[in-house]
Amino acid sequence: MSTPLVSLQDLSVQFFGSRNACALNAVNIELGAGEVLGLLGESGSGKSVTLRTLLRLHPERTTRIQGRMLVDGQDVLALRGRALDFYRGGTVSMVFQEPGLAFDPVYTIGQQITEAIRAHEAVDEASARAQALQMLERVQIPQAKRRFDAYPHELSGGMRQRAMIALALACKPKLLLADEPTTALDATVQIQILLLLRELQRETGMSVIFVTHDIAAAVEVADRIAVMYAGRIIEQGPVGQIVRTPRHPYTAGLLAATVGTENRGQPLLAVPGSPPDLAALPPGCSFAPRCVHASERCRREVPPLQSVGTQALACWHPITPLAEAA
Amino acid sequence: MNTSSYFQAPVQDRGGPAQPLLVVRDLKKHFPVRGGPLERTKKFVHAVDGVSFSVPKGKTLGIVGESGCGKSTTARLIARLMSADAGNMVFDGEGVDEFGGIRLKEFRRNLQMVFQDSFASLNPRLTIAETIAYGPRVHGMPAAEAMRQAHELLARVGLAPEQFASRYPHELSGGQRQRVNIARALAFDPRLVILDEAVAALDKSVQAQVLNLLQELKAERQLTYLFISHDLHVVHYISDYVMVMYLGQVVETGPVERIYGQAAHPYTRALLSAVPSMDPDNRTLASPLAGDPPNPINPPSGCRFHDRCPHAHPVCADKAPALIGMPGAPAHQAACHLNDPASGHPAALSEIQP
Ligand SMILES: Nc1ncnc2c1ncn2[C@@H]1O[C@H](COP(=O)(O)OP(=O)(O)O)[C@@H](O)[C@H]1O
Ligand SMILES: Nc1ncnc2c1ncn2[C@@H]1O[C@H](COP(=O)(O)OP(=O)(O)O)[C@@H](O)[C@H]1O
Ligand code: SF4
Ligand code: SF4
Ligand SMILES: [Mg+2]
Ligand SMILES: [Mg+2]
Numbered sequence: 001m002s003t004p005l006v007s008l009q010d011l012s013v014q015f016f017g018s019r020n021a022c023a024l025n026a027v028n029i030e031l032g033a034g035e036v037l038g039l040l041g042e043s044g045s046g047k048s049v050t051l052r053t054l055l056r057l058h059p060e061r062t063t064r065i066q067g068r069m070l071v072d073g074q075d076v077l078a079l080r081g082r083a084l085d086f087y088r089g090g091t092v093s094m095v096f097q098e099p100g101l102a103f104d105p106v107y108t109i110g111q112q113i114t115e116a117i118r119a120h121e122a123v124d125e126a127s128a129r130a131q132a133l134q135m136l137e138r139v140q141i142p143q144a145k146r147r148f149d150a151y152p153h154e155l156s157g158g159m160r161q162r163a164m165i166a167l168a169l170a171c172k173p174k175l176l177l178a179d180e181p182t183t184a185l186d187a188t189v190q191i192q193i194l195l196l197l198r199e200l201q202r203e204t205g206m207s208v209i210f211v212t213h214d215i216a217a218a219v220e221v222a223d224r225i226a227v228m229y230a231g232r233i234i235e236q237g238p239v240g241q242i243v244r245t246p247r248h249p250y251t252a253g254l255l256a257a258t259v260g261t262e263n264r265g266q267p268l269l270a271v272p273g274s275p276p277d278l279a280a281l282p283p284g285c286s287f288a289p290r291c292v293h294a295s296e297r298c299r300r301e302v303p304p305l306q307s308v309g310t311q312a313l314a315c316w317h318p319i320t321p322l323a324e325a326a
Numbered sequence: 327m328n329t330s331s332y333f334q335a336p337v338q339d340r341g342g343p344a345q346p347l348l349v350v351r352d353l354k355k356h357f358p359v360r361g362g363p364l365e366r367t368k369k370f371v372h373a374v375d376g377v378s379f380s381v382p383k384g385k386t387l388g389i390v391g392e393s394g395c396g397k398s399t400t401a402r403l404i405a406r407l408m409s410a411d412a413g414n415m416v417f418d419g420e421g422v423d424e425f426g427g428i429r430l431k432e433f434r435r436n437l438q439m440v441f442q443d444s445f446a447s448l449n450p451r452l453t454i455a456e457t458i459a460y461g462p463r464v465h466g467m468p469a470a471e472a473m474r475q476a477h478e479l480l481a482r483v484g485l486a487p488e489q490f491a492s493r494y495p496h497e498l499s500g501g502q503r504q505r506v507n508i509a510r511a512l513a514f515d516p517r518l519v520i521l522d523e524a525v526a527a528l529d530k531s532v533q534a535q536v537l538n539l540l541q542e543l544k545a546e547r548q549l550t551y552l553f554i555s556h557d558l559h560v561v562h563y564i565s566d567y568v569m570v571m572y573l574g575q576v577v578e579t580g581p582v583e584r585i586y587g588q589a590a591h592p593y594t595r596a597l598l599s600a601v602p603s604m605d606p607d608n609r610t611l612a613s614p615l616a617g618d619p620p621n622p623i624n625p626p627s628g629c630r631f632h633d634r635c636p637h638a639h640p641v642c643a644d645k646a647p648a649l650i651g652m653p654g655a656p657a658h659q660a661a662c663h664l665n666d667p668a669s670g671h672p673a674a675l676s677e678i679q680p
Contacts, residue, residue, distance in 0.1 A: 186393050215530075243605075
């Protein structure tokens with residue numbers, strides 16, 4: 001990886017308000033051009049906050065962001081005005097679990113994609129419309145011409161998801177942020193969307209951060225997986241390594257608790273307890289209260305994230321240490 | 327803990343071990359839908375359209391199918407949360423709400439439900455111990471006794487009463503609230519528990535805890551489960567029998583090993599192959615089905631799956647296949663012309679590969 005497209009350096013995010021929360025704690029992520037990173041974690045682990053921070057969507061008054069974010073050579077935290085507008089949608093764009101977040105219900109999907117194109121490119125209405133229609137065809141919406149004039153609520157769940165992907169990709173972003181785009185869908189529709197994302201990524205060469213709580217969905221699309229827990233990256237590695245030889249006790253626990261064919265008839269190896277309150281994180285490793293390997297040191301000191309090549313790990317007593325990289 | 331003495335009738339086995347706990351026959355529910363102002367004919371959602379099945383005692387029947395296929399409506403009809411247009415039920419050998427059968431009130435107590443949305447089903451103004459004690463008290467259990475039982479149940483579902491009894495629902499995590507919902511269902515000492523997407527909203531590590539708890543409780547209390555889920559892994563894990571629904575009808579049903587190992591219906595095979603692979607070296611290459619689940623307002627003629635089925639033949643659009651037993655495995659039934667030599671489908675009986 002020469003110059004990464006995305007580089008998050010010790011990124012921390014705190015929210016102030018009725019409840020203070022340290023949503024992100026010194027997160028480090030690097031992503032090369034054309035790479036797909038699966039960001040895996042349970043609800044509340046900070047996945048959406050990471051993506052929203054990358055798009056600078058948090059209200060400034062109640063949020064404190066520390067660290068650095070470099071995307072495509074730009075210092076994201078320094079962007080202002082027009083540059084920020086162009087960055088959003090032009091360099092980085094996002095799809096959500098709920099298409100309602102991306103679409104305005106009172107305009108047709110065709111109008112909205114056309115508008116998005118015109119906001120980023122100096123093209124006339126007619127060619128923007130033509131490009132928008134082409135986008136709908138590329139996301140494999142059948143009868144795209146007819147659907148162009150449909151309102152968001154007139155589309156089925158899977159079609160709305162495709163239309164949202166068309167909207168997100170209309171301005172040819174270099175980085176697509178996908179926030180659980182398939183979580184609310186039936187498995188039969190989910191697999192279609194995962195295959196579509198994979199195909200579009202290959203065609204465009206864009207980078208993708210694919211957020212999910214479902215390791216199986218991540219395996220279908222990602223090259224690399226970063227596991228988040230309580231606002232920290234705790235392990236990172238190529239998909240095959242994470243799935244087959246997880247190094248961190250939490251990753252291993254998550255995999256063991258994921259029901260598979262082999263579990264029938266036996267109790268599942270559940271991880272006890274539940275994730276910590278972000279307003280009151282334990283002093284040491286945040287997983288220590290649930291970890292069977294926890295020692296005194298774990299409860300006292302936060303394990304630093306160490307990396308070797310494409311792998312990273314934050315644990316005092318890993319199942320397999322990083323040095324023994326396969 | 328036996329709480330049954332406080333209720334009118336003992337919740338004992340009546341029909342013997344071979345008698346299914348629940349038999350459902352030809353259940354139907356069509357919801358009217360409002361058409362546009364110019365539409366004359368009234369339309370109907372064929373939510374549940376002739377569903378029949380039985381659940382053996384002490385077993386778990388898993389129900390799967392895409393969203394909108396009628397799983398929740400089936401559950402609500404069984405629990406009598408809404409009335410059916412047609413159909414009847416037999417609970418442990420006794421007709422439900424029929425002359426000489428089991429009374430509705432009694433049936434309702436024997437059957438409890440746990441839903442996906444753990445928040446909506448808990449009263450925000452009651453502590454969780456009060457919530458659990460509420461039902462039995464309404465049914466005549468003395469308050470102190472109901473409260474003592476609530477504490478015992480909390481302990482049993484893994485929520486230390488001294489820590490949790492006086493908390494309110496919003497002070498709990500999703501997994502803890504679902505434990506409360508399970509405890510509340512158990513407070514009636516039911517024989518049948520319907521779990522409608524009960525673990526769907528939980529994180530994987532917490533989901534595993536709740537699945538383990540459900541399995542333990544089932545063994546301890548000889549419970550029978552109707553387990554509705556869109557997660558085929560979870561259904562495989564927990565079920566003894568599986569029923570696959572499509573557009574309000576049963577398309578395949580049978581022992582779990584048969585459904586997962588030798589599925590006989592093309593729809594079941596498509597559902598199973600839509601599950602992500604978990605192996606980065608063997609990713610899914612093609613989607614087994616195109617498009618979204620169809621709308622049950624105007625279900626296709628003949629076999630309802632014919633417009634998505636890779637094996638469809640004109641006969642499939644003409645004739646609805648009956649649910650028939652597989653050769654040598656009568657408990658394994660599928661509704662597809664391919665399995666019926668007399669159907670007129672040219673590929674019938676020629677071995678189709680899964
Ligand atoms: N604007 C906000 N103000 C305060 N807390 C927030 C805000 N946004 C998110 N959080 C908190 O940050 C944590 C991480 O949230 P999120 O990133 O949404 O988790 P997930 O991994 O499920 O996407 C949660 O505890 C959430 O409540
Ligand atoms: N109360 C209702 N009124 C009108 N339509 C309903 C009602 N409940 C469910 N439906 C419709 O019936 C069909 C079956 O729904 P449901 O049983 O909830 O499916 P599932 O649980 O399998 O997702 C769907 O098309 C749904 O929109
Ligand atoms: S640092 Fe210690 S407590 Fe944390 S995961 Fe590793 S072994 Fe467990
Ligand atoms: S009856 Fe015909 S359309 Fe229906 S599942 Fe069988 S082959 Fe397919
Ligand atoms: Mg999120
Ligand atoms: Mg449902």
